[in-house]
Amino acid sequence: xxxxxxxxxxxxxMTGNESIARGLIENGCSMALSYPGTPASEILPAVxxxxxxxxxxxxxxxxxxxxxxxxxxxxGSIAGLxxxxxxKQVGLNVASDPFMxxxxxGVKGGFIVISADDPGPHSSQTEQDSRMMAMFAKxxxxxxxxxxxxxDFMALAYELSEQxxxxxxxxxxxxxxxxxxxxxxxxxRAEYRSAELDRDPARWAATPNFRLTLHKKLNEKLSAIxxxxxxxxxxxxxxxxxxxxxxxxxxxxxxVQEIAKDSGLIDNIAIWQVVQPFPLHKQxxxxxxxxxxxxxxxxxxxxxxxxxxxxxxxxxxxxxGFIPQAGELLPDIIEEVMRRFCGVSARVVxxxxxxxxxxxxxCAGCPHRASFFASKKAFPNAIYTSDIGxxxxxxxxxxxxxxxxxxxxxGQASGFYHAFRLSGIYKDIVxxxxxxxxxxxxxxxxxxxxxxxxxxxxxxxxxxxxxxxxNQPTPACGIDACGAAMPKLAIxxxxxxxxxxxxxxxxxxxxxxxxxxxxxxxxxxxxxxxxVVIARYPCLVDKRSINIKTDRIELRVSDLCNGCSxxxxxxxxxxxxxxxxxxxxxxxxxLCSGCGVCIHVCPSxxxxxVAGNE
Amino acid sequence: xxxTPERQQIFxxxxxxxxxxxxxxxxxxxxxxxxxRVLTAETHGMAQRGGVVVSHLKVGAFSxxxxxxxxxxxxxxxxxxxxxxxxxxxxxxxxxxxxxPSNIEGAxxxxxxxSAAAREIGxxxxxxxxxxxFAVSVLNNNDRxxxxxxxxxxxxxxxxxxxxxxxxxxxxxxFNQGVCCGERxxxx
Numbered sequence: 136x137x138x139x140x141x142x143x144x145x146x147x148x149m150t151g152n153e154s155i156a157r158g159l160i161e162n163g164c165s166m167a168l169s170y171p172g173t174p175a176s177e178i179l180p181a182v183x184x185x186x187x188x189x190x191x192x193x194x195x196x197x198x199x200x201x202x203x204x205x206x207x208x209x210x211g212s213i214a215g216l217x218x219x220x221x222x223k224q225v226g227l228n229v230a231s232d233p234f235m236x237x238x239x240x241g242v243k244g245g246f247i248v249i250s251a252d253d254p255g256p257h258s259s260q261t262e263q264d265s266r267m268m269a270m271f272a273k274x275x276x277x278x279x280x281x282x283x284x285x286x287d288f289m290a291l292a293y294e295l296s297e298q299x300x301x302x303x304x305x306x307x308x309x310x311x312x313x314x315x316x317x318x319x320x321x322x323x324r325a326e327y328r329s330a331e332l333d334r335d336p337a338r339w340a341a342t343p344n345f346r347l348t349l350h351k352k353l354n355e356k357l358s359a360i361x362x363x364x365x366x367x368x369x370x371x372x373x374x375x376x377x378x379x380x381x382x383x384x385x386x387x388x389x390x391v392q393e394i395a396k397d398s399g400l401i402d403n404i405a406i407w408q409v410v411q412p413f414p415l416h417k418q419x420x421x422x423x424x425x426x427x428x429x430x431x432x433x434x435x436x437x438x439x440x441x442x443x444x445x446x447x448x449x450x451x452x453x454x455x456g457f458i459p460q461a462g463e464l465l466p467d468i469i470e471e472v473m474r475r476f477c478g479v480s481a482r483v484v485x486x487x488x489x490x491x492x493x494x495x496x497x498c499a500g501c502p503h504r505a506s507f508f509a510s511k512k513a514f515p516n517a518i519y520t521s522d523i524g525x526x527x528x529x530x531x532x533x534x535x536x537x538x539x540x541x542x543x544x545x546g547q548a549s550g551f552y553h554a555f556r557l558s559g560i561y562k563d564i565v566x567x568x569x570x571x572x573x574x575x576x577x578x579x580x581x582x583x584x585x586x587x588x589x590x591x592x593x594x595x596x597x598x599x600x601x602x603x604x605x606n607q608p609t610p611a612c613g614i615d616a617c618g619a620a621m622p623k624l625a626i627x628x629x630x631x632x633x634x635x636x637x638x639x640x641x642x643x644x645x646x647x648x649x650x651x652x653x654x655x656x657x658x659x660x661x662x663x664x665x666x667v668v669i670a671r672y673p674c675l676v677d678k679r680s681i682n683i684k685t686d687r688i689e690l691r692v693s694d695l696c697n698g699c700s701x702x703x704x705x706x707x708x709x710x711x712x713x714x715x716x717x718x719x720x721x722x723x724x725x726l727c728s729g730c731g732v733c734i735h736v737c738p739s740x741x742x743x744x745v746a747g748n749e
Numbered sequence: 750x751x752x753t754p755e756r757q758q759i760f761x762x763x764x765x766x767x768x769x770x771x772x773x774x775x776x777x778x779x780x781x782x783x784x785x786r787v788l789t790a791e792t793h794g795m796a797q798r799g800g801v802v803v804s805h806l807k808v809g810a811f812s813x814x815x816x817x818x819x820x821x822x823x824x825x826x827x828x829x830x831x832x833x834x835x836x837x838x839x840x841x842x843x844x845x846x847x848x849x850p851s852n853i854e855g856a857x858x859x860x861x862x863x864s865a866a867a868r869e870i871g872x873x874x875x876x877x878x879x880x881x882x883f884a885v886s887v888l889n890n891n892d893r894x895x896x897x898x899x900x901x902x903x904x905x906x907x908x909x910x911x912x913x914x915x916x917x918x919x920x921x922x923x924f925n926q927g928v929c930c931g932e933r934x935x936x937x
Contacts, residue, residue, distance in 0.1 A: 146781055147781070148774060148777050148778050148781055148787065148789075150791070173793055173794035173795075174793060174794070176793075257792070257793075257794060257795075257796070258793065258794025258795045258796070280812075281788075281812070281814075310790055310814055310815065313790065313791045313792070313793050314788065314789060314790050314791075314814040315773075315774065315777055315787070315788065315789035315790075315791065315814075316786075316787065316788055316789075316814075317777075317780075317781045317786055317787050386813075386814065389812045389813045389814065390812075390813040390815065392812040392813070393811055393812045393813040394813070396812075465815060465817075466813050466815050466817045467817045467818055470817065482819075484817070484818040484819050484837070485818060485819070485837045486837075492764075492800075492801040492828075492830055492831055492834055493764050493799060493800060493801060493828075493830070494799075494800055495765065495795050495796055495797075495798040495799050495800035496798060496799045496800075497798065498766075498798060498799070525798060527795075528795075528798060603794070603795065603798075604794075605793075709799055725868070725873040725874075
């Protein structure tokens with residue numbers, strides 16, 4: 136038994152992701168795995184931080200993808216340990232295969248699946264609701280409304296998971312993950328168990344016949360969980376008798392609570408927090424339908440609670456159309472909905488301003504910008520498939536036609552090749568994928584492209600980090616989540632191992648040389664098969680790469696500049712600005728990284744390196 | 750809801766890379782240091798690559814992490830272009846602090862060219878702290894209620910960056926640069 140009490144009762148500022156990590160640590164999680172994805176990325180590093188600081192025996196690792204993270208953590212649970220896996224909602228799509236089966240087989244040690252949703256979406260491909268995935272898998276899900284509650288729910292989740300031998304999902308949303316709150320640290324009283332395998336092939340290797348038995352058992356577990364008191368709905372204002380009620384979950388409940396207090400609605404209408412949206416507590420469903428005439432359900436992002444209340448004529452929510460069916464439920468939307476439901480006049484607020492302002496761009500000096508520029512130069516009329524990461528911003532540069540999901544650049548390139556081949560058209564096809572994404576789900580697609588005899592150029596944008604999500608290490612870095620050395624993989628070895636005959640490495644900062652390399656790859660692809668070029672240069676915002684960035688130069692715009700703005704509009708370097716007075720480009724020295732790629736980009740050759748005596 | 754030091758809503762807005770997260774957390778930690786409850790909401794992900802980013806900071810008894818339109822007591826704009834987009838969050842009688850090189854016609858606000866001031870002290874990337882110093886000082890000096898004083902922030906900076914040597918010294922000097930400017934400034 137490890138007993139570590141915080142030094143004093145101080146409240147510290149913690150994000151929701153840190154609170155979730157703290158909850159895992161406080162409750163004796165022995166294995167935590169993840170693959171980075173906004174808004175869940177900071178959970179694992181916080182687990183790593185505390186386990187390191189407190190010298191706790193926790194296995195904390197980034198996995199190659201969410202499916203493998205899930206399977207690894209799940210095995211730890213089968214062996215009796217408390218474990219957890221964290222990911223973003225689309226990561227759960229990748230891990231959905233083991234998720235569905237793990238529900239049937241159940242767990243030994245407590246197993247928490249943290250799947251963070253992103254209503255909005257702020258930084259995601261979809262607004263999908265992981266709670267719907269939990270319902271689909273028949274797994275209970277808890278929906279915290281604040282960072283503090285997220286931490287507190289970890290204890291509930293582990294108890295629930297162990298009592299019913301079932302995986303439990305914690306579903307935070309962006310506003311919980313990236314919310315911050317003052318939180319009092321609780322003591323860590325963790326019993327770290329010894330791993331044991333209870334050999335039971337009928338369960339852990341169940342054939343279809345046994346799966347039916349497991350399915351029936353799961354249904355029994357769900358019935359019991361729908362009566363599990365600690366996760367039951369909580370009434371905010373028990374003294375209120377009303378014919379109408381509001382049910383809310385997640386951060387929507389936090390908004391509802393505040394709006395109800397500000398507007399006085401708290402004195403008129405029963406307000407419930409649904410802690411466990413699935414399975415909804417059976418007795419609660421009965422009581423709610425008996426006690427109230429009308430029920431408003433406020434939840435993100437899909438109608439999970441609403442679906443489980445069968446009396447449609449009494450229920451208003453996202454499914455009934457009373458609440459907008461897409462987009463984040465911002466508090467001003469919720470306020471309007473609550474007032475409409477309660478028959479109170481709306482607060483007059485100005486029209487929300489249209490989103491606008493400066494759009495995201497690749498950073499000044501980003502090596503991806505050079506790679507995309509080279510790709511357009513080498514293959515001006517190609518089909519460009521791309522992938523998920525910072526480099527999706529290459530779309531601004533006109534160097535991306537498609538982005539579907541993690542790893543799809545390669546399968547789509549393959550598909551476009553065959554689609555056009557059938558029409559007798561042989562176009563250049565260029566796929567771009569980041570290094571982390573390549574490991575995540577590019578390798579299987581690359582093997583497939585080789586055996587399908589597809590012809591395209593694949594550029595692996597290797598900046599030695601998972602940049603978009605906060606510079607987590609990739610399998611090529613040889614650094615684990617705690618910063619310690621670990622075995623590493625070389626992208627070129629993996630590419631060659633996939634059966635690719637052309638694999639070369641180039642530095643995109645050497646723009647003319649890199650364009651030449653791409654053309655060679657293009658010629659190979661036309662004749663023989665998939666050609667891979669690894670564009671290798673470290674990310675400039677990655678703190679680990681600072682020591683290698685020594686090749687910086689000072690630049691100036693000479694009188695040759697005719698103000699065409701190609702460097703600003705086509706190359707889109709944030710350090711290039713337009714000087715209205717002199718009608719020419721100027722370099723913002725605060726932003727310029729000194730990569731010097733623009734020297735080769737300017738059509739007039741106006742950008743020069745500052746000579747020693749200037 | 751009236752504005753009191755015990756209950757304040759502060760909306761911060763800028764673009765990715767300006768260090769908005771750092772000053773949001775600094776203000777939040779100062780609120781905790783002063784004994785207040787605090788809620789924040791941050792922007793992460795794609796927008797951090799130079800796009801528009803906002804932070805919500807609520808000091809006192811709140812449950813929602815987000816500020817509704819017309820409810821912010823204070824608007825801190827690291828980029829003046831965002832005024833059009835985010836001005837609607839300010840409540841009537843609230844205060845606006847803005848980083849801008851030139852005067853903004855027709856608007857009652859506290860303006861400072863924090864970018865230039867940061868460059869002057871050789872720390873172009875510390876514009877965020879300069880503006881934070883300006884905001885805290887100008888609000889205190891113009892009888893606009895704020896939950897903390899410049900000294901509170903300095904104390905928290907010392908705690909937050911203890912043992913970080915030059916980083917702490919630079920942070921304090923950037924913050925003080927803003928405070929000085931705020932002490933000279935009247936509304937307008």
